[in-house]
Every structure is written in C-alpha cells, then in structure tokens.
Amino acid sequence: MHNQDQALIFELSTPGRIGYSLPEMDVPEADLNGLLPEGYLRVDEPELPEVSELDIMRHYTALSRRNHGVDSGFYPLGSCTMKYNPKINENVARFNGFAHVHPLQDESSVQGALELLYDLQEHLIEITGMDEVTLQPAAGAHGEWTGLMMIRAYHEANGDLKRTKVIVPDSAHGTNPASATVAGLETITVKSNENGLVDLEDLRRVVGEDTAALMLTNPNTLGLFEENILEMAEIVHEAGGKLYYDGANLNAVLSKARPGDMGFDVVHLNLHKTFTGPHGGGGPGSGPVGVKADLIPFLPKPVIAKRGEEYVLDYDRPQSIGRVKPYYGNFGINVRAYTYIRSMGPDGLKAVTEYAVLNANYMMRRLAEYYDLPFDRHCKHEFVLSGRRQKKLGVRTLDIAKRLLDFGYHPPTIYFPLNVEECIMIEPTETESKETLDSFVDIMIQIAKEAEENPEVVQEAPHTTVVGRLDETTAARKPVLKYQKA
Numbered sequence: 001m002h003n004q005d006q007a008l009i010f011e012l013s014t015p016g017r018i019g020y021s022l023p024e025m026d027v028p029e030a031d032l033n034g035l036l037p038e039g040y041l042r043v044d045e046p047e048l049p050e051v052s053e054l055d056i057m058r059h060y061t062a063l064s065r066r067n068h069g070v071d072s073g074f075y076p077l078g079s080c081t082m083k084y085n086p087k088i089n090e091n092v093a094r095f096n097g098f099a100h101v102h103p104l105q106d107e108s109s110v111q112g113a114l115e116l117l118y119d120l121q122e123h124l125i126e127i128t129g130m131d132e133v134t135l136q137p138a139a140g141a142h143g144e145w146t147g148l149m150m151i152r153a154y155h156e157a158n159g160d161l162k163r164t165k166v167i168v169p170d171s172a173h174g175t176n177p178a179s180a181t182v183a184g185l186e187t188i189t190v191k192s193n194e195n196g197l198v199d200l201e202d203l204r205r206v207v208g209e210d211t212a213a214l215m216l217t218n219p220n221t222l223g224l225f226e227e228n229i230l231e232m233a234e235i236v237h238e239a240g241g242k243l244y245y246d247g248a249n250l251n252a253v254l255s256k257a258r259p260g261d262m263g264f265d266v267v268h269l270n271l272h273k274t275f276t277g278p279h280g281g282g283g284p285g286s287g288p289v290g291v292k293a294d295l296i297p298f299l300p301k302p303v304i305a306k307r308g309e310e311y312v313l314d315y316d317r318p319q320s321i322g323r324v325k326p327y328y329g330n331f332g333i334n335v336r337a338y339t340y341i342r343s344m345g346p347d348g349l350k351a352v353t354e355y356a357v358l359n360a361n362y363m364m365r366r367l368a369e370y371y372d373l374p375f376d377r378h379c380k381h382e383f384v385l386s387g388r389r390q391k392k393l394g395v396r397t398l399d400i401a402k403r404l405l406d407f408g409y410h411p412p413t414i415y416f417p418l419n420v421e422e423c424i425m426i427e428p429t430e431t432e433s434k435e436t437l438d439s440f441v442d443i444m445i446q447i448a449k450e451a452e453e454n455p456e457v458v459q460e461a462p463h464t465t466v467v468g469r470l471d472e473t474t475a476a477r478k479p480v481l482k483y484q485k486a
C-alpha cells in the first residue's frame with residue numbers, strides 16, 4: 001500500500017525544490033558570533049527534506065489520517081468513555097471572551113468567565129447531590145488525589161491521626177490505589193464476590209479504626225452497579241471512615257442516582273468522559289471534586305464564590321489543602337462541559353444514561369453466544385467478556401484486538417480488569433447508532449469464527465494497517481524513534 005500520499009517526506013526530497021517564498025532580506029544579517037557560545041552555532045546546513053508546499057501538505061494530512069479518533073471511527077475502549085464530542089462545545093470554547101481571557105486578569109474584568117465556572121459548579125452539585133464542588137483538578141486521578149488529601153486533612157483536623165488506610169476493591173479503577181499511595185495513605189484491597197461485587201464480609205473484616213476511607217468505583221470496572229452501596233456506606237461510616245465515589249463513569253447513573261444520596265462524602269467526575277470533553281493523548285482534562293458539608297473547609301483554594309451579584313475568588317480559607325493546579329482548572333474543558341450540560345438539559349442527560357446502558361447491554365447479549373461472559377447479569381455503561389474460549393484455540397485476546405484494526409476499529413480495553421482471564425472490556429457509549437453497534441458486533445462474531453476455522457489470520461493480524469504486527473518486546477526495549485529509510 002505504498003501510494004504517493006504515503007511516501008515519507010525524506011523520500012520525496014528533491015534537491016532545490018522549495019515550499020516557501022520569502023521576500024528578499026532588506027536588513028543586515030545578524031552577527032551571531034559572540035551572542036551564542038561557539039558550540040551552539042550550526043556549522044553545516046541542516047539536512048531538511050526539500051519539498052514543495054503541496055508535498056508537505058500531503059505528508060501531514062496523510063500522517064493525520066493514520067490516527068484513530070472518535071471523529072474517524074468507533075472507539076469502544078472500556079472505562080474511557082470515548083464518546084462523540086459535540087462541535088457546539090468547540091464553538092463556545094472559541095468565543096473571544098472565553099478563549100482570550102488571561103488567568104491573571106483582575107476579577108472585575110472576568111466576571112462572565114467566573115459566572116460560568118460558578119454555574120458549572122452549581123450544576124455539578126445538583127447532578128452529584130453534594131454540597132460544594134471544586135473545578136481545579138486537571139484529571140480523574142488528580143481529582144482522586146485531591147479528594148483523598150481533603151479526607152486526610154479532615155481526619156488530621158479531628159486529631160484522628162491513625163486513619164491512614166484506604167480500602168479499595170479489586171474491581172476498582174487502577175488509578176484508585178495509585179492516588180491513595182501518592183496521597184501518603186496505604187491501600188487495603190477488598191475482594192469481589194462471585195457476582196463481581198464488593199464482598200461485604202471481606203469489607204467488614206478490613207474496616208476499622210485505621211480506615212481513612214473506602215474508595216468505590218461505581219459502576220465498578222466490570223460495568224456492574226454495586227447493589228449493596230447503602231450497606232457499605234453504613235459499615236464504613238460506623239467505623240468513622242469517609243466514603244469516596246469514583247464517578248469518572250457517571251454516564252451510567254446520571255440523572256438516575258446521585259452519589260450524595262447514597263451517603264458518599266466525596267466524589268470526582270471526569271468532565272472529559274461523561275461530559276464530552278475531548279480526551280486521549282494526555283489531556284487537557286478536568287476532574288472536579290464534590291464534597292459534603294464537613295469537608296468544605298478543606299477544598300483547594302481559591303474557591304469561586306458569589307457575593308451578592310459579584311463573583312469572587314476566595315483565598316481566605318485557613319483549612320484549605322491549598323492550590324492543586326495553577327489558576328482555576330482547565331478552563332476550556334470546563335466551558336465545553338458547561339455547554340454540554342446546558343444544551344442537553346435534564347431530560348437529555350437522563351437519555352444519555354438510558355442509551356449508554358441500553359447500548360452496552362445490547363452488545364453484551366449479542367456477543368454472549370460467541371465469547372464467554374464471566375458475569376452474566378445486566379451491565380451498566382460497559383461490560384467485560386473473556387477470550388478464554390478463543391485462547392484454547394490458540395487465539396489470544398491480544399490477537400483479537402489486533403484483528404479489529406483490520407476493520408478500522410479501535411480495540412476495546414484488554415487484560416483489564418485483572419480479575420478476568422483474557423479480559424475484553426467494551427464501552428460503546430450512548431452516542432453510537434444501532435448500525436455502528438451492529439457492524440462492530442458482526443466483526444467480533446466473524447473474528448470468533450476465524451479463531452475456530454482459520455486462526456492464523458487472527459494470530460498474524462493486523463494485515464491492512466501501515467505498520468503490521470510488531471514484536472512488542474523489542475519495540476519496548478529497543479525502540480526505533482528516528483526515521484529510517486526502508
């Protein structure tokens with residue numbers, strides 16, 4: 001598949017060909033001698049490809065097409081909510097008044113921006129059932145850490161210094177134990193039962209006077225709703241611990257149930273998942289944290305507050321854990337989330353949840369005949385399959401993921417969560433049509449049949465991508481990061 005627009009730019013180079021035109025220089029050439037140390041001055045001409053403007057445009061356009069994004073195809077990466085990012089969000093984020101404000105401007109000159117942030121906080125308070133929200137954290141994991149630091153500060157303020165342990169179920173998102181560690185707390189793992197839910201007996205066993213908090217991912221990473229939440233809340237609160245809700249995947253419960261009503265003290269949301277912020281490639285994201293009243297004094301400062309008709313940044317917060325991010329969070333992502341919430345309205349947000357859950361259950365039932373379903377119950381926004389049936393035929397989950405690339409799909413999350421053998425975790429999101437879901441399921445069924453009839457085609461995939469099957473060990477140990485002529 002080596003057509004013209006895939007040739008690499010160095011291969012297209014022709015001596016003397018140029019892609020720019022600059023006016024004649026009409027000022028004296030700068031004398032760099034003495035300005036920079038000798039060693040930093042270039043002696044030879046740079047070896048740059050010599051190409052026309054058209055060549056370079058085709059080069060970068062071809063490279064951009066090698067990317068997979070939610071705007072180019074289905075992206076069912078579990079626990080990531082790769083849903084469509086409505087373009088109205090982008091339009092609003094580009095309004096001059098939002099795009100061109102400076103974070104060091106005087107409060108009086110950014111009242112509109114502060115009002116938007118304040119209003120977004122109010123919406124998130126309503127959505128989560130909490131008493132106050134901070135928009136500072138830049139991502140989900142950052143929100144987790146912020147929430148745990150507040151819980152820590154709360155226990156310390158009470159002189160309760162022995163509360164150093166965070167209970168984390170084995171079905172939690174991987175960032176949970178990591179955040180606990182970074183917050184200087186120790187993680188205690190609590191097991192799942194045969195239904196994939198937190199084992200209450202095990203929870204009762206580990207909870208105690210040293211419990212700082214229980215961190216619950218709900219729905220858990222198996223896509224299952226923790227049915228015994230109220231009982232868990234009671235167990236942990238009775239022992240004096242706080243309850244942390246990992247709400248990164250709130251599109252499974254949005255407008256249906258609220259962490260605040262379930263007894264949770266802290267919750268974080270991922271605006272770059274549930275609330276349609278674009279993500280992938282490391283950000284920017286936004287991981288707001290909501291808290292109940294007794295944790296409000298510990299919120300990061302400044303707090304965006306309303307005094308009469310005026311919006312202010314309140315720094316006078318003596319018990320605050322301090323700033324967790326320069327300025328007031330990732331403003332552009334907050335603008336997008338605000339636009340989304342306002343354009344959907346309460347009924348729209350309810351429909352989000354209904355379709356996210358319906359889509360996942362529909363796919364799960366269609367695929368259950370061809371792949372093992374380790375937990376055969378209604379799922380929420382995502383579900384896990386196991387590739388152990390295919391593994392017996394010599395086809396691993398990794399091979400299935402690679403084979404999907406041949407059909408233009410981003411593979412699902414694989415080998416996570418760890419408690420499912422050959423795990424395949426699929427999250428369709430609510431924004432995909434039935435036709436898209438069906439096409440993906442049809443291909444998954446085709447791959448299951450190939451595993452039985454023609455396993456090599458799966459084992460050797462991908463066949464149609466620019467780069468074929470890599471030797472993953474060598475790629476990790478001895479990466480080739482520079483262009484090399486084939």
Ligand SMILES: *Cc1c(COP(=O)(O)O)cnc(C)c1O
Nearest residue numbers: 079139140141173175217246248
């Ligand atoms: C994505 C996710 C996180 C982490 O969010 P980041 O923004 O990637 O840091 C935490 N918990 C759950 C359940 C998630 O899905």
